[in-house]
Amino acid sequence: xxxxxxxxxxxxxxxxxxxxxxxxxxxxxxxxxxxxxxxxxxxxxxxxxxxxxxxxxxxxxxxxxxxxxxxxxxxxxxxxxxxxxxxxxxxxxxxxxxxxxxxxxxxxxxxxxxxxxxxxxxxxx
Amino acid sequence: xxxxxxxxxxxxxxxxxxxxxxxxxxxxxxxxxxxxxxxxxxxxxxxxxxxxxxxxxxxxxxxxxxxxxxxxxxxxxxxxxxxxxxxxxxxxxxxxxxxxxxxxxxxxxxxxxxxxxxxxxxxxxxxxxxxxxxxxxxxxxxxxxxxxxxxxxxxxxxxxxxxxxxxxxxxxxxxxxxxxxxxxxxxxxxxxxxxxxxxxxxxxxxxxxxxxxxxxxxxxxxxxxxxxxxxxxxxxxxxxxxxxxxxxxxxxxxxxxxxxxxxxxxxxxxxxxxxxxxxxxxxxxxxxxxxxxxxxxxxxxxxxxxxxxxxxxxxxxxxxxxxxxxxxxxxxxxxxxxxxxxxxxxxxxxxxxxxxxxxxxxxxxxxxxxxxxxxxxxxxxxxxxxxxxxxxxxxxxxxxxxxxxxxxxxxxxxxxxxxxxxxxxxxxxxxxxxxxxxxxxxxxxxxxxxxxxxxxxxxxxxxxxxxxxxxxxxxxxxxxxxxxxxxxxxxxxxxxxxxxxxxxxxxxxxxxxxxxxxxxxxxxxxxxxxxxxxxxxxxxxxx
Numbered sequence: 001x002x003x004x005x006x007x008x009x010x011x012x013x014x015x016x017x018x019x020x021x022x023x024x025x026x027x028x029x030x031x032x033x034x035x036x037x038x039x040x041x042x043x044x045x046x047x048x049x050x051x052x053x054x055x056x057x058x059x060x061x062x063x064x065x066x067x068x069x070x071x072x073x074x075x076x077x078x079x080x081x082x083x084x085x086x087x088x089x090x091x092x093x094x095x096x097x098x099x100x101x102x103x104x105x106x107x108x109x110x111x112x113x114x115x116x117x118x119x120x121x122x123x124x125x
Numbered sequence: 126x127x128x129x130x131x132x133x134x135x136x137x138x139x140x141x142x143x144x145x146x147x148x149x150x151x152x153x154x155x156x157x158x159x160x161x162x163x164x165x166x167x168x169x170x171x172x173x174x175x176x177x178x179x180x181x182x183x184x185x186x187x188x189x190x191x192x193x194x195x196x197x198x199x200x201x202x203x204x205x206x207x208x209x210x211x212x213x214x215x216x217x218x219x220x221x222x223x224x225x226x227x228x229x230x231x232x233x234x235x236x237x238x239x240x241x242x243x244x245x246x247x248x249x250x251x252x253x254x255x256x257x258x259x260x261x262x263x264x265x266x267x268x269x270x271x272x273x274x275x276x277x278x279x280x281x282x283x284x285x286x287x288x289x290x291x292x293x294x295x296x297x298x299x300x301x302x303x304x305x306x307x308x309x310x311x312x313x314x315x316x317x318x319x320x321x322x323x324x325x326x327x328x329x330x331x332x333x334x335x336x337x338x339x340x341x342x343x344x345x346x347x348x349x350x351x352x353x354x355x356x357x358x359x360x361x362x363x364x365x366x367x368x369x370x371x372x373x374x375x376x377x378x379x380x381x382x383x384x385x386x387x388x389x390x391x392x393x394x395x396x397x398x399x400x401x402x403x404x405x406x407x408x409x410x411x412x413x414x415x416x417x418x419x420x421x422x423x424x425x426x427x428x429x430x431x432x433x434x435x436x437x438x439x440x441x442x443x444x445x446x447x448x449x450x451x452x453x454x455x456x457x458x459x460x461x462x463x464x465x466x467x468x469x470x471x472x473x474x475x476x477x478x479x480x481x482x483x484x485x486x487x488x489x490x491x492x493x494x495x496x497x498x499x500x501x502x503x504x505x506x507x508x509x510x511x512x513x514x515x516x517x518x519x520x521x522x523x524x525x526x527x528x529x530x531x532x533x534x535x536x537x538x539x540x541x542x543x544x545x546x547x548x549x550x551x552x553x554x555x556x557x558x559x560x561x562x563x564x565x566x567x568x569x570x571x572x573x574x575x576x577x578x579x580x581x582x583x584x585x586x587x588x589x590x591x592x593x594x595x596x597x598x599x600x601x602x603x604x605x606x607x608x609x610x611x612x613x614x615x616x617x618x619x620x621x622x623x624x625x626x627x628x629x630x631x632x633x634x635x636x637x638x639x640x641x642x643x644x645x646x647x648x649x650x651x652x653x654x655x656x657x658x659x660x661x662x663x664x665x666x667x668x
Contacts, residue, residue, distance in 0.1 A: 020289075020293065029289075032289065035293070036292075039303065042303045043303045043306075045307075046303040046307035047306070069306065072255060075255075079262050080296075083266065083288075087292060090284055093276075093281045098279075103286060105282050105362075
């Protein structure tokens, strides 16, 4: 089981990093989701892997499942879920307003002033 | 009385909820509540600072659970100092946001601002590393909203980049925390300090990995060299009051480094030997160089200030990397100074962008700025502060850093980089200042000569609209704080020396956190399934 979990974390992380290094926000968001899955499994495994063990300490129990990583991973899942939702909306907004979904900020400095309104962010449609 | 410790977290959280539920359509009510909230926050922060200023370490147990099991908030000198700096910055930036009308250019500015404050305060006060992660996420998610406040294509693009970068940082943070938990079985900072000290060097590669990962996480927040890419675009594109508030956010990263690496991985620990001399110091010096070169190369005034933030973080972290009490004193003094200097500069940049018409933030020829002498004077003073020329606090801070670095092995590198870097920054700032404030008069004369009354009309039209006073009051107060920091440099550094001394003798902190008794579960219900479940759930709810 250790091998299975460890290789799953490894593959998820590798795939996530590959996707994160891509140029378009869609792939990058997929990449961050994969990374957050990897870290969730990793957190879960940080309390050691046990099967069929009671969750809390009790007298006379030697093998138990650590409940704390489960609480941690719940928090991490909720947070990464919320963050992914935020970044999807922002990437969508950026795509709709700029016309492409590249991640890098284009260099608008090639030739001096653009309309100041776009720099200051008002009234851009 | 101990409940005051959680007030800086609870107050903005409740206020934000009220603002968004009750006052969402009433901008004046929002403004009143928001300002009142930050003023009360300042009072509470001052109270906490006063309470900790005699060296007491107050501990607050959430849900009254004893330390390694429940989460604690700890108010020691360092935490209360950072809370106070944030609380001083918050109302001033808020005044600017109200005066300049930034809060009406999009929705929900005030609630997001309060949530941001809640996250920052919580990050400074918490005594639990996982809770630190949670507060980081609170401050980040509020900053995402603030970052794209008022919208616009370029801002959304920079915002998306900022969010993605920080998502990766959060993932890294979780990996670090998982490793720490797997190696030590605890996440409470004081408990960690005790357990890490007993770990054996040979078979604990994991905890070394965790220490480096954690340093990387804080380096992302503090924008240290290979991890600084998110900063220039985000800070330059963010709305000015938000960028000014972000001045404290890079300091959260620096705070994390100072806190974790004095308490959990202290400098004499064999496990993390060489982390600072070999890695952090060169990275900090390169950051400093990069920031100052960026100041010289910037073609927009907002980018220039953003790069000066990177430079100042490099300066601050080179003082941290010395890792002696003197170094920490210098770093903290410089952190306070650069927070106010950066905030003042970002607000001034916004005034310039506003008043320069089409030229905006570009460093090119344009007509003079309306209200020129006042703005120019403020820019001059703030730039002196930022670049660290005498007589302002930047100079004092830099002297402290140079002095602290004397015993470091890399002393000549530090001295050389700091001094040459400052020189470059002075050149960069004076070039920008003279371009905007002096050359513009030449341009105006030429324009008046060649084109007739029409252009002249335009020149005058630019000068005519009445300028609201509130933004200038906010910027003026920030600059006054710099002056005060210079005048009271003596008392401030004495206080900071006590702070550093407390940091380098962590035993009272550890014993204060761990020896505080918590609630007792009645022994007759112990072993009963339901009671066990209930305790477990409360524990989870706490996280």
